[in-house]
Amino acid sequence: MDSGVILGDILNLLAGLNDVKLCYVPRLANEAEHGQTKFALRCDEDKYWMEDFPLCIQDIIAKEATVLA
Known part of the structure; x- marks a missing residue:
């Protein structure tokens, strides 16, 4: 899909x-x-997460959590 759209x-x-x-x-x-x-750009289907973070960003979330703590 065109980003302008x-x-x-x-x-x-x-x-x-x-x-x-x-x-x-x-x-x-x-x-x-x-x-x-x-x-998301690599996925061919919809994905939903409940309670947990997607594996693709868990390391980033953990790193940010230590900075904010």
Whole structure:
């Protein structure tokens, strides 16, 4: 799917919301999301996780948890 189409869909959804602010977050500041996105791009089917983090980002989550502790 074209990323422009996805972005257009997001902007259309946000148009109906009043108190929404979008901002850029550098990849290094959000490694867990970046890892999950890379994983999702390789998947051919929907994936759902309940309670546990996906294996592809468990190490990143553990590292971030020690920094925040």
